Amino acid sequence: MTRFGFTIHATDGKARTGTIAMRRGEIRTPAFMPVGTAATVKAMKPEGVRAAGADIILGNTYHLMLRPGAERVARLGGLHRFMNWDRPILTDSGGYQVMSLSELRKITEEGVTFASHLDGSRHMLSPERSMEIQRLLGSDIVMAFDECPKIDQPRDVIAKSMEMSMRWAQRSRDAFDAGGEHAEGAALFGIQQGALDEGLRNESADALSAIGFDGYAIGGLAVGEGQEAMFATLDFAPGQLPQDRPRYLMGVGKPDDIVGAVERGVDMFDCVLPTRSGRNGQAFTWAGPLNMRNARHAEDTAPLDERCPCPTCTTYSRAYIHHLTKSGEMLGAMLMTEHNLWFYQQLMQALRDAIAAGTLAEFARGFRSDYFRG
Amino acid sequence: MTRFGFTIHATDGKARTGTIAMRRGEIRTPAFMPVGTAATVKAMKPEGVRAAGADIILGNTYHLMLRPGAERVARLGGLHRFMNWDRPILTDSGGYQVMSLSELRKITEEGVTFASHLDGSRHMLSPERSMEIQRLLGSDIVMAFDECPKIDQPRDVIAKSMEMSMRWAQRSRDAFDAGGEHAEGAALFGIQQGALDEGLRNESADALSAIGFDGYAIGGLAVGEGQEAMFATLDFAPGQLPQDRPRYLMGVGKPDDIVGAVERGVDMFDCVLPTRSGRNGQAFTWAGPLNMRNARHAEDTAPLDERCPCPTCTTYSRAYIHHLTKSGEMLGAMLMTEHNLWFYQQLMQALRDAIAAGTLAEFARGFRSDYFRG
Numbered sequence: 001m002t003r004f005g006f007t008i009h010a011t012d013g014k015a016r017t018g019t020i021a022m023r024r025g026e027i028r029t030p031a032f033m034p035v036g037t038a039a040t041v042k043a044m045k046p047e048g049v050r051a052a053g054a055d056i057i058l059g060n061t062y063h064l065m066l067r068p069g070a071e072r073v074a075r076l077g078g079l080h081r082f083m084n085w086d087r088p089i090l091t092d093s094g095g096y097q098v099m100s101l102s103e104l105r106k107i108t109e110e111g112v113t114f115a116s117h118l119d120g121s122r123h124m125l126s127p128e129r130s131m132e133i134q135r136l137l138g139s140d141i142v143m144a145f146d147e148c149p150k151i152d153q154p155r156d157v158i159a160k161s162m163e164m165s166m167r168w169a170q171r172s173r174d175a176f177d178a179g180g181e182h183a184e185g186a187a188l189f190g191i192q193q194g195a196l197d198e199g200l201r202n203e204s205a206d207a208l209s210a211i212g213f214d215g216y217a218i219g220g221l222a223v224g225e226g227q228e229a230m231f232a233t234l235d236f237a238p239g240q241l242p243q244d245r246p247r248y249l250m251g252v253g254k255p256d257d258i259v260g261a262v263e264r265g266v267d268m269f270d271c272v273l274p275t276r277s278g279r280n281g282q283a284f285t286w287a288g289p290l291n292m293r294n295a296r297h298a299e300d301t302a303p304l305d306e307r308c309p310c311p312t313c314t315t316y317s318r319a320y321i322h323h324l325t326k327s328g329e330m331l332g333a334m335l336m337t338e339h340n341l342w343f344y345q346q347l348m349q350a351l352r353d354a355i356a357a358g359t360l361a362e363f364a365r366g367f368r369s370d371y372f373r374g
Numbered sequence: 375m376t377r378f379g380f381t382i383h384a385t386d387g388k389a390r391t392g393t394i395a396m397r398r399g400e401i402r403t404p405a406f407m408p409v410g411t412a413a414t415v416k417a418m419k420p421e422g423v424r425a426a427g428a429d430i431i432l433g434n435t436y437h438l439m440l441r442p443g444a445e446r447v448a449r450l451g452g453l454h455r456f457m458n459w460d461r462p463i464l465t466d467s468g469g470y471q472v473m474s475l476s477e478l479r480k481i482t483e484e485g486v487t488f489a490s491h492l493d494g495s496r497h498m499l500s501p502e503r504s505m506e507i508q509r510l511l512g513s514d515i516v517m518a519f520d521e522c523p524k525i526d527q528p529r530d531v532i533a534k535s536m537e538m539s540m541r542w543a544q545r546s547r548d549a550f551d552a553g554g555e556h557a558e559g560a561a562l563f564g565i566q567q568g569a570l571d572e573g574l575r576n577e578s579a580d581a582l583s584a585i586g587f588d589g590y591a592i593g594g595l596a597v598g599e600g601q602e603a604m605f606a607t608l609d610f611a612p613g614q615l616p617q618d619r620p621r622y623l624m625g626v627g628k629p630d631d632i633v634g635a636v637e638r639g640v641d642m643f644d645c646v647l648p649t650r651s652g653r654n655g656q657a658f659t660w661a662g663p664l665n666m667r668n669a670r671h672a673e674d675t676a677p678l679d680e681r682c683p684c685p686t687c688t689t690y691s692r693a694y695i696h697h698l699t700k701s702g703e704m705l706g707a708m709l710m711t712e713h714n715l716w717f718y719q720q721l722m723q724a725l726r727d728a729i730a731a732g733t734l735a736e737f738a739r740g741f742r743s744d745y746f747r748g
Contacts, residue, residue, distance in 0.1 A: 317450065
């Protein structure tokens, strides 16, 4: 069986639609990966995540290494068995999240030492330890360990950080390849850095291509730069990466971010937005986001979205979801999370269909018109 | 179709097993009713409640009258449509819950005035208003409005309270019967009071029988008197009520409470325990309750209960549920609530089977032996 194959079925402008084939299943691209931070896509059973249309989910190395612990997950048979998800799992490297612990961590060439946000205990992450943890978890797509710098720093700071990330990319590659049986079944992605700078992004892409990865992530974006700056970077960054490998934009994003990034040649996404919003009373619809706490929904018998075939929309009214949300009922979070995951997967399917039909520009125009008029 | 029929299929000592037939479906007795306080059985979809084996759920008049409001529920087509549960719903009268607002309410012969725990707004409940609210909700089994006094009061205080509840029972009957179309499809239960006093309980039973109800609840218990005092009261209270009508012990209880009450002739139960415990990390098993926060479960690959066929037990390990519980993940509450509801319904099925087979005493002995050894 294929360890990792990527077939592009059709292109439309810079956009591509295809299939990633892996031992645990196929991933249709462009793909959106729901985030399962702590070995659970919050408020969802795994069968509901699959029913929504997800081919792959994401797990967080940082959270899982602290609780329940990577060695413990390995003793329990790996993350798939632990959480009852038998399809592919991509794990991040933990780099982004430990960098966010601004006061609690120290970065050296060797790696990062940091204090757990749970109990203050000291931990270390390096390319080697990150690869070990992702192997212990049984990850299908392993991410290289990188530094994700603050975006608004001088070019030389961004350059130095990117260069260290490229040395860490080589160390990640070496450590991954030494992983024995796990390396035979899993894939390793490199992560391009360089913030908003075209030259640095190009250097980073060249360094990664020289090492060689199964796929390539665009890192360091969606960190507060805004959509305009992100799209400006995506006008050149995906094209710097190998044409025949999947390109993964990490941590993105809002539905309109995803549409714009797909138009610019991105194949994979992950974001907490559909799940987190579902717990905070926000529903995504083709007519834009809805705040379900708003009293105008109190007697509205319509579903969240008239066009949505999800279990929430075919069963429950806005009035009921408003009531649950106002009452702080868990079922409100459950129903809205489910709807939001379905909405995101329907959006991805619509993007795949439009690319296959060669009508992406028209689809994107119509999407934005409906979404921002709502 | 039958408005309300109760058929006893078998008896074993004082215990009975039978079927209540109503327009929205049959209720197998002894029955346990999961509590759906705010138009949701917390952390469960209705299809999961049904799959667990529940024939009927309970809704709370007090909570629903305050939010979303009974008139609003009526405008939205009634509680069944609102929350997507098409089988019978029993609603309490609101009496018990407003009595619990000790500092916030005033009781007169007319009824109870109280301040909402949500926003302090003033409200009134009386037999007439309680019947109106339960009619607006579309309840299938309506409970008479009663006073539930503190149990440790002098006999004359308990007697006066019970006598007022009996006058309220007549007013409830009259108001219910004036409810037009709703009264033609729904049932009305009276509520016996009298605390732990056999004479007062008997007077109450006689008063209720004289009015005539579809079923009879044993009220005023499970309010802190302890299992021994409750069982002592249940040694005489069910037998004072009409033999051919279902007897409902309100707010009970722990699994061993239920077994003992069924042995004493009770047919129906409701309690928040399986759902609330599920959110607090407690799992019910045939070997007794488990605290899933306990570190001894951290690497235990066994299910919550080896004998349980529920979706949680056939899929997830104690180790995973421990992790979810420790991490405060909603999925932990979802999986444990589901298991606990299945456990309660399996217990009821086992009780029904034992009564039908004439082996209740043996079953109860075995149950207690396993449950308290665990």
